[in-house]
Amino acid sequence: MYVVSVINYKGGVGKTTMTANLGAELANRGMKVLLIDLDPQASLTFSFYEPDDWRDRLRDERTVKRWYDGLRGDTPAVTLGELVVSPGPANAQLKGAGRLDLIASHLQLVDIDLALARGVADGDEYDAELFRVRGSLDQGLHDPALDPYDLVLIDCPPNFNVVTQSAIIASDHL
Ligand SMILES: Nc1ncnc2c1ncn2[C@@H]1O[C@H](COP(=O)(O)OP(=O)(O)OP(=O)(O)O)[C@@H](O)[C@H]1O
Ligand SMILES: [Mg+2]
Numbered sequence: 001m002y003v004v005s006v007i008n009y010k011g012g013v014g015k016t017t018m019t020a021n022l023g024a025e026l027a028n029r030g031m032k033v034l035l036i037d038l039d040p041q042a043s044l045t046f047s048f049y050e051p052d053d054w055r056d057r058l059r060d061e062r063t064v065k066r067w068y069d070g071l072r073g074d075t076p077a078v079t080l081g082e083l084v085v086s087p088g089p090a091n092a093q094l095k096g097a098g099r100l101d102l103i104a105s106h107l108q109l110v111d112i113d114l115a116l117a118r119g120v121a122d123g124d125e126y127d128a129e130l131f132r133v134r135g136s137l138d139q140g141l142h143d144p145a146l147d148p149y150d151l152v153l154i155d156c157p158p159n160f161n162v163v164t165q166s167a168i169i170a171s172d173h174l
Pocket of ligand 1: 010011012013014015016017018039041043156157158
Protein backbone atom coordinates (compact mmCIF):
# COMPACT_ATOMS: atom_id res chain seq x y z
CA MET A 1 0.00 0.00 0.00
CA TYR A 2 1.29 3.33 -1.11
CA VAL A 3 0.35 6.57 0.66
CA VAL A 4 0.40 9.93 -1.13
CA SER A 5 -0.67 13.27 0.35
CA VAL A 6 -1.74 16.17 -1.83
CA ILE A 7 -0.45 19.24 -0.05
CA ASN A 8 -0.01 22.90 -0.81
CA TYR A 9 0.05 25.71 1.71
CA LYS A 10 -1.81 27.94 -0.73
CA GLY A 11 -5.60 27.57 -0.87
CA GLY A 12 -7.67 27.02 -3.99
CA VAL A 13 -4.89 25.70 -6.21
CA GLY A 14 -6.54 22.42 -7.22
CA LYS A 15 -5.53 19.95 -4.48
CA THR A 16 -8.98 18.52 -4.02
CA THR A 17 -9.81 18.46 -7.72
CA MET A 18 -6.59 16.57 -8.40
CA THR A 19 -7.15 14.12 -5.53
CA ALA A 20 -10.67 13.27 -6.68
CA ASN A 21 -9.81 12.89 -10.36
CA LEU A 22 -6.49 11.10 -9.88
CA GLY A 23 -8.18 8.67 -7.51
CA ALA A 24 -11.08 8.06 -9.86
CA GLU A 25 -8.88 7.51 -12.91
CA LEU A 26 -6.49 5.16 -11.11
CA ALA A 27 -9.48 3.18 -9.82
CA ASN A 28 -10.78 3.13 -13.39
CA ARG A 29 -7.47 1.60 -14.42
CA GLY A 30 -7.94 -1.21 -11.91
CA MET A 31 -6.32 0.06 -8.72
CA LYS A 32 -7.97 -0.19 -5.31
CA VAL A 33 -7.88 3.40 -4.11
CA LEU A 34 -8.77 4.84 -0.71
CA LEU A 35 -9.29 8.61 -0.54
CA ILE A 36 -8.99 10.32 2.85
CA ASP A 37 -10.42 13.80 3.26
CA LEU A 38 -8.54 15.66 6.01
CA ASP A 39 -9.90 19.10 5.12
CA PRO A 40 -12.75 20.42 7.33
CA GLN A 41 -14.08 22.17 4.23
CA ALA A 42 -14.91 18.59 3.15
CA SER A 43 -14.77 19.45 -0.55
CA LEU A 44 -13.44 16.00 -1.45
CA THR A 45 -16.27 14.39 0.50
CA PHE A 46 -18.81 16.58 -1.28
CA SER A 47 -17.29 15.59 -4.62
CA PHE A 48 -18.79 12.14 -4.00
CA TYR A 49 -21.72 12.74 -1.62
CA GLU A 50 -24.56 15.26 -1.69
CA PRO A 51 -24.57 17.37 1.52
CA ASP A 52 -27.97 15.88 2.55
CA ASP A 53 -26.61 12.38 2.02
CA TRP A 54 -23.51 13.24 4.06
CA ARG A 55 -25.67 14.56 6.90
CA ASP A 56 -28.02 11.58 6.94
CA ARG A 57 -25.57 8.74 6.35
CA LEU A 58 -22.05 9.87 7.24
CA ARG A 59 -21.96 12.80 9.66
CA ASP A 60 -22.43 11.03 12.97
CA GLU A 61 -20.76 7.66 12.35
CA ARG A 62 -18.51 7.67 9.33
CA THR A 63 -16.09 10.56 9.23
CA VAL A 64 -12.43 10.93 10.11
CA LYS A 65 -13.44 13.29 12.93
CA ARG A 66 -14.52 10.25 14.95
CA TRP A 67 -11.07 8.82 14.60
CA TYR A 68 -9.30 11.97 15.76
CA ASP A 69 -11.86 12.27 18.60
CA GLY A 70 -10.76 8.79 19.68
CA LEU A 71 -7.14 9.94 19.90
CA ARG A 72 -8.13 12.54 22.45
CA GLY A 73 -10.13 9.99 24.42
CA ASP A 74 -13.35 11.99 23.96
CA THR A 75 -15.13 9.02 22.44
CA PRO A 76 -14.32 5.30 22.16
CA ALA A 77 -11.59 4.72 19.61
CA VAL A 78 -12.49 3.43 16.15
CA THR A 79 -10.23 2.00 13.49
CA LEU A 80 -9.82 3.77 10.15
CA GLY A 81 -11.22 0.65 8.47
CA GLU A 82 -14.54 1.14 10.26
CA LEU A 83 -14.92 4.59 8.70
CA VAL A 84 -14.56 3.61 5.04
CA VAL A 85 -17.50 4.25 2.73
CA SER A 86 -17.96 3.42 -0.98
CA PRO A 87 -19.48 6.18 -3.11
CA GLY A 88 -21.99 4.27 -5.26
CA PRO A 89 -22.24 6.45 -8.38
CA ALA A 90 -18.46 6.77 -8.77
CA ASN A 91 -17.88 3.04 -8.35
CA ALA A 92 -20.69 2.18 -10.77
CA GLN A 93 -18.73 3.94 -13.54
CA LEU A 94 -15.47 2.02 -13.04
CA LYS A 95 -14.63 -0.28 -15.93
CA GLY A 96 -12.40 -2.95 -14.37
CA ALA A 97 -11.75 -4.53 -11.01
CA GLY A 98 -10.75 -1.25 -9.39
CA ARG A 99 -12.40 0.34 -6.39
CA LEU A 100 -12.78 3.87 -5.11
CA ASP A 101 -13.47 4.26 -1.38
CA LEU A 102 -13.47 7.23 0.93
CA ILE A 103 -12.98 8.23 4.52
CA ALA A 104 -15.09 11.36 4.69
CA SER A 105 -14.37 14.60 6.48
CA HIS A 106 -16.43 16.64 8.91
CA LEU A 107 -16.83 20.40 9.21
CA GLN A 108 -15.88 20.17 12.90
CA LEU A 109 -12.50 18.67 12.12
CA VAL A 110 -11.28 22.23 12.53
CA ASP A 111 -12.07 21.96 16.28
CA ILE A 112 -10.03 18.78 16.52
CA ASP A 113 -7.01 20.52 15.09
CA LEU A 114 -7.32 23.30 17.65
CA ALA A 115 -7.90 20.90 20.53
CA LEU A 116 -5.00 18.67 19.54
CA ALA A 117 -2.76 21.70 19.26
CA ARG A 118 -3.85 22.90 22.72
CA GLY A 119 -3.39 19.44 24.18
CA VAL A 120 0.18 19.19 22.99
CA ALA A 121 1.21 22.71 23.94
CA ASP A 122 1.41 21.92 27.62
CA GLY A 123 4.63 21.81 29.66
CA ASP A 124 6.81 18.70 29.89
CA GLU A 125 4.51 16.42 27.93
CA TYR A 126 4.83 18.64 24.87
CA ASP A 127 7.28 16.59 22.89
CA ALA A 128 5.90 13.12 23.64
CA GLU A 129 2.29 14.07 22.96
CA LEU A 130 3.08 15.96 19.79
CA PHE A 131 5.13 13.02 18.60
CA ARG A 132 2.23 10.65 19.30
CA VAL A 133 -0.37 12.75 17.51
CA ARG A 134 1.83 13.39 14.50
CA GLY A 135 2.44 9.65 14.13
CA SER A 136 -1.17 8.65 14.70
CA LEU A 137 -2.39 8.49 11.10
CA ASP A 138 0.65 6.45 10.11
CA GLN A 139 -0.23 3.99 12.90
CA GLY A 140 -3.92 4.00 11.92
CA LEU A 141 -3.14 3.14 8.31
CA HIS A 142 -1.54 -0.11 9.47
CA ASP A 143 -5.09 -1.40 10.05
CA PRO A 144 -5.24 -4.85 8.34
CA ALA A 145 -8.67 -3.91 6.96
CA LEU A 146 -6.83 -1.43 4.71
CA ASP A 147 -4.35 -3.97 3.30
CA PRO A 148 -6.37 -4.52 0.08
CA TYR A 149 -5.78 -0.94 -1.05
CA ASP A 150 -3.03 -0.29 -3.58
CA LEU A 151 -3.05 3.44 -2.98
CA VAL A 152 -4.18 5.88 -0.31
CA LEU A 153 -4.61 9.48 -1.50
CA ILE A 154 -4.94 12.09 1.24
CA ASP A 155 -6.45 15.50 0.52
CA CYS A 156 -4.98 18.03 2.96
CA PRO A 157 -6.25 21.43 4.05
CA PRO A 158 -4.28 24.55 3.11
CA ASN A 159 -2.59 24.79 6.51
CA PHE A 160 0.21 23.15 8.44
CA ASN A 161 -1.73 22.17 11.56
CA VAL A 162 -1.39 18.90 13.48
CA VAL A 163 -3.78 16.96 11.24
CA THR A 164 -1.77 17.98 8.16
CA GLN A 165 1.45 17.03 9.94
CA SER A 166 0.01 13.58 10.67
CA ALA A 167 -0.67 13.15 6.93
CA ILE A 168 2.93 14.07 6.07
CA ILE A 169 4.30 11.52 8.54
CA ALA A 170 1.98 8.83 7.10
CA SER A 171 2.97 9.46 3.48
CA ASP A 172 5.46 7.83 1.13
CA HIS A 173 5.15 10.81 -1.19
CA LEU A 174 3.81 14.34 -1.02
N1 LIG B 1 -7.08 22.30 -13.69
C1 LIG B 1 -8.00 23.19 -13.38
N2 LIG B 1 -8.41 24.12 -14.27
C2 LIG B 1 -9.35 25.05 -13.96
N3 LIG B 1 -9.95 25.13 -12.75
C3 LIG B 1 -9.59 24.25 -11.83
C4 LIG B 1 -8.60 23.24 -12.08
N4 LIG B 1 -8.43 22.50 -10.94
C5 LIG B 1 -9.28 23.04 -10.06
N5 LIG B 1 -9.97 24.07 -10.56
C6 LIG B 1 -10.99 24.89 -9.86
O1 LIG B 1 -10.30 25.69 -8.90
C7 LIG B 1 -11.08 25.80 -7.71
C8 LIG B 1 -10.28 25.34 -6.52
O2 LIG B 1 -9.99 23.95 -6.68
P1 LIG B 1 -9.82 22.98 -5.44
O3 LIG B 1 -10.98 23.07 -4.54
O4 LIG B 1 -9.47 21.64 -6.01
O5 LIG B 1 -8.54 23.63 -4.76
P2 LIG B 1 -7.91 23.26 -3.36
O6 LIG B 1 -6.44 23.52 -3.49
O7 LIG B 1 -8.32 21.92 -2.92
O8 LIG B 1 -8.58 24.36 -2.42
P3 LIG B 1 -8.49 24.43 -0.80
O9 LIG B 1 -7.08 24.91 -0.50
O10 LIG B 1 -9.53 25.42 -0.40
O11 LIG B 1 -8.72 23.05 -0.28
C9 LIG B 1 -12.35 24.98 -7.93
O12 LIG B 1 -13.38 25.83 -8.31
C10 LIG B 1 -11.96 24.05 -9.07
O13 LIG B 1 -13.08 23.67 -9.83
MG1 LIG C 1 -9.22 21.36 -1.12
